[in-house]
Amino acid sequence: MEENPRPRTILETCGEEIIRIVTPVSICMLSVVILVSILNGGSSSSGDLPISSMATIAYTENSSDSIWDKLKGALLNSLVFVAVVTAVTFLLVLLFYLGCTKFLKYYMGFSAFLVLGFMGGEISLLLIQSFSFPVDCITFAIVLFNFTVVGVLAVFMSKMALFVTQAYLVVIGVLVAYWFTLLPEWTTWVLLVAMALYDLAAVLLPGGPLRLLVELAMSREEDIPALVYEARPVINDSGPSGGAVQRRVWREGRGRPVMNENEGIRSNTRTVLASGENERDYVNAEEGRADELAVPLIQHVNIRMNSTEDNVPSDDLVLEGIGLGSSGAIKLGLGDFIFYSVLVGRAAMYDYMTVYACYLAIIAGLGITLMLLAFYRKALPALPVSILLGVLFYLLTRLLLEVFVVQCSMNLLMF
Amino acid sequence: MTVAAGIGYALLALGPSLSLFTAVISHKPFLILTLLSSTLAWLMTLIALSAVWRAFLPFKTAAWWPYALLILTSVAFQEALRLFLWRLYKRMEEILDAFADRVSKPRLFITDKMQIALAGGMGHGVAHAIFFCISLLTPAFGPATYYVEKCSQIPFFLVSAIIALAFATIHTFSMVIAFNGYSEGKRVDQYFAPVVHLAAGMLTLMNLASGGCMIGIPLLYGITILTLAHCGKMVWTTLTQNRSRVGNVLY
Numbered sequence: 001m002e003e004n005p006r007p008r009t010i011l012e013t014c015g016e017e018i019i020r021i022v023t024p025v026s027i028c029m030l031s032v033v034i035l036v037s038i039l040n041g042g043s044s045s046s047g048d049l050p051i052s053s054m055a056t057i058a059y060t061e062n063s064s065d066s067i068w069d070k071l072k073g074a075l076l077n078s079l080v081f082v083a084v085v086t087a088v089t090f091l092l093v094l095l096f097y098l099g100c101t102k103f104l105k106y107y108m109g110f111s112a113f114l115v116l117g118f119m120g121g122e123i124s125l126l127l128i129q130s131f132s133f134p135v136d137c138i139t140f141a142i143v144l145f146n147f148t149v150v151g152v153l154a155v156f157m158s159k160m161a162l163f164v165t166q167a168y169l170v171v172i173g174v175l176v177a178y179w180f181t182l183l184p185e186w187t188t189w190v191l192l193v194a195m196a197l198y199d200l201a202a203v204l205l206p207g208g209p210l211r212l213l214v215e216l217a218m219s220r221e222e223d224i225p226a227l228v229y230e231a232r233p234v235i236n237d238s239g240p241s242g243g244a245v246q247r248r249v250w251r252e253g254r255g256r257p258v259m260n261e262n263e264g265i266r267s268n269t270r271t272v273l274a275s276g277e278n279e280r281d282y283v284n285a286e287e288g289r290a291d292e293l294a295v296p297l298i299q300h301v302n303i304r305m306n307s308t309e310d311n312v313p314s315d316d317l318v319l320e321g322i323g324l325g326s327s328g329a330i331k332l333g334l335g336d337f338i339f340y341s342v343l344v345g346r347a348a349m350y351d352y353m354t355v356y357a358c359y360l361a362i363i364a365g366l367g368i369t370l371m372l373l374a375f376y377r378k379a380l381p382a383l384p385v386s387i388l389l390g391v392l393f394y395l396l397t398r399l400l401l402e403v404f405v406v407q408c409s410m411n412l413l414m415f
Numbered sequence: 416m417t418v419a420a421g422i423g424y425a426l427l428a429l430g431p432s433l434s435l436f437t438a439v440i441s442h443k444p445f446l447i448l449t450l451l452s453s454t455l456a457w458l459m460t461l462i463a464l465s466a467v468w469r470a471f472l473p474f475k476t477a478a479w480w481p482y483a484l485l486i487l488t489s490v491a492f493q494e495a496l497r498l499f500l501w502r503l504y505k506r507m508e509e510i511l512d513a514f515a516d517r518v519s520k521p522r523l524f525i526t527d528k529m530q531i532a533l534a535g536g537m538g539h540g541v542a543h544a545i546f547f548c549i550s551l552l553t554p555a556f557g558p559a560t561y562y563v564e565k566c567s568q569i570p571f572f573l574v575s576a577i578i579a580l581a582f583a584t585i586h587t588f589s590m591v592i593a594f595n596g597y598s599e600g601k602r603v604d605q606y607f608a609p610v611v612h613l614a615a616g617m618l619t620l621m622n623l624a625s626g627g628c629m630i631g632i633p634l635l636y637g638i639t640i641l642t643l644a645h646c647g648k649m650v651w652t653t654l655t656q657n658r659s660r661v662g663n664v665l666y
Contacts, residue, residue, distance in 0.1 A: 008520070009515070009520065009521055009522075009523065009524060009527055010445075010511060010514060010515045010518065010520050010523075011443050011445050011446070011511075011523065011527045011530070011531075012442070012443050013444070014444065014445045014511065014514070015444040015445040015447075015448045016444040018444065018448060019444035019447055019448070022447075022451075037553075351550070351553070351554065352549075352550050352553040352554075353546065353550035356458075356545050356546065356550060357458060357462075360451065360454060360455045360458055361455075363451055363455075364451075364452075364455050367448070367451075367452075393458075393462075396462050396466070397462070399469075400462060400465040400466050400469050401461060401462050401465045401546075403465070403469060403472055403473070404461075404464065404465030404468055404469060404472060405461070405465070405546055405547060405550070405551075406551070407472050407473050407474070408485070408547070409547050409548075409551055409575055410563065410571075411482065411565075411622065411623060412563065412565070412566060412571075412574060412575065412578065412619060412622035412623075412628060413482055413485070413486065413616075413619050413620065413622065413623070414543070414547050414575075414578050414579070414582055414616070414619050415486050415489045415490050415493070415582075415612070415615070415616035415619070
């Protein structure tokens with residue numbers, strides 16, 4: 001039967017940007033769940049590894065404490081952690097304001113080196129031990145060193161292949177998230193909620209450090225120095241051939257756009273979009289100091305526009321009359337990856353049913369945040385909705401759903 | 416059970432869904448999003464049901480009628496969800512058509528609409544398989560396996576995987592039938608999905624009797640095959656009608 005070439009429907013491309021963000025988030029969560037299952041499977045009590053870090057400086061949880069004590073201790077820990085993160089973020093804003101962006105960039109490379117080298121090495125050693133994998137120290141050291149150096153270059157330089165950069169960012173997210181799951185249970189949950197609330201305050205309140213940072217970056221037309229995952233931009237299939245002019249549209253709350261045009265092919269533009277400058281980043285607690293947090297916000301979504309369209313509705317895009325295609329890429333801060341994975345990793349320590357429920361809740365939260373982003377067009381905190389939904393679903397599943405499902409299944413009653 | 420057996424059970428329950436996913440759904444991002452949303456919706460109904468029934472569980476009696484009531488209420492609630500999803504889908508369809516007009520692409524074809532229904536149904540099926548079968552596999556890794564008294568010929572996990580496969584198929588295709596029925600106004604199709612769902616749920620009550628699963632599960636598969644056949648016939652007639660209406664241009 002001869003088949004006419006079917007015209008491509010919108011079903012084939014609609015929603016592609018969202019999937020391009022959901023996929024790496026899912027991969028990060030899956031990796032953390034697998035790591036947690038392999039490495040923490042033996043010891044169910046979290047008291048085995050007393051991690052001393054900024055997050056447990058106030059109170060070290062003991063499984064024999066009463067619930068009220070644990071709650072108080074966890075609150076204290078979280079308060080300390082959030083206070084440290086706030087202070088460091090303000091420091092970062094100050095440095096950015098003074099223009100020390102090179103320093104920030106080098107610092108980011110250095111912390112990527114620490115995360116990949118030391119934490120990656122430690123986790124690899126645990127894995128090697130767990131599987132009794134035969135490898136000698138010299139080979140291990142060389143491989144680890146090479147891996148780390150390529151990772152630092154990927155994070156540092158913007159001329160690296162996008163896939164490699166994306167992969168290394170996901171790996172960094174997995175390593176840091178795994179480290180966080182080693183914290184005691186109550187502390188982890190209260191910390192997650194505290195970070196979600198902090199994110200909400202820091203991005204939306206007028207004096208919040210992240211909001212200041214975004215406004216500074218917008219007014220200077222620079223990129224925020226941060227470890228940010230950027231999804232591959234979606235190029236329209238009917239876009240202009242070659243020499244696509246890419247633009248990045250920043251939006252003020254009310255709609256005064258600040259545009260930054262760049263010519264050239266996608267990789268060059270990616271250079272600009274991926275902020276050749278600097279990044280702020282998240283480094284952790286090996287040595288017990290928690291440093292700044294990667295910008296946990298979603299950058300602007302550039303609204304996709306079909307290049308053949310000339311009259312764009314004026315309320316959403318301000319590119320009327322220019323008529324050239326632009327494609328957008330959603331950016332998600334690495335801190336968001338980390339905290340989502342921490343939540344799912346913690347859920348994995350209880351049971352996999354909570355993992356599935358929390359995964360769906362987090363993806364739903366991410367979808368809602370992206371929709372809000374498309375609606376409000378300004379930097380939005382990515383943590384609150386997902387974390388709060390995730391915690392809610394975890395509690396509901398653990399307390400209500402599990403009993404119900406197990407009862408039904410054991411009697412082989414299904415619907 | 417061993418890890419290999421665990422993977423086997425998981426593939427048994429989800430294998431056909433996985434191949435359907437890879438072949439049809441994974442190429443279209445919108446369908447992946449539909450799948451995730453309908454899985455989430457099904458999970459939410461399950462949580463709501465468990466919130467209601469939690470106070471009464473575990474059942475102390477060995478009588479069958481509390482279980483029948485449980486299944487009846489659950490199926491009723493989930494069918495209400497199906498109606499709600501239909502309303503949501505109608506609005507989504509309008510938005511998508513408006514978007515298609517704006518970017519001057521063709522509107523949704525009938526096959527697109529059926530694919531969306533398929534993705535929605537598969538979300539339900541996958542959610543069922545995951546929560547009723549697969550989430551019980553992971554705590555059970557280890558040297559032994561588990562048998563239920565009432566159905567002692569095969570391990571519990573295998574039975575639940577087989578039942579989950581049947582239900583996943585029923586959910587997937589009855590959504591296509593239901594959406595088609597709602598859009599064309601055919602009563603038979605509209606009532607098909609709830610009736611089949613209820614019948615399948617009630618059939619699992621047979622598993623409460625000792626040895627009941629020997630009869631219950633083949634009957635369940637009978638219902639599954641009925642759903643598949645009806646869906647196939649319905650899709651065939653819709654497509655041939657559509658093609659003869661529109662001519663050979665659009666497929």
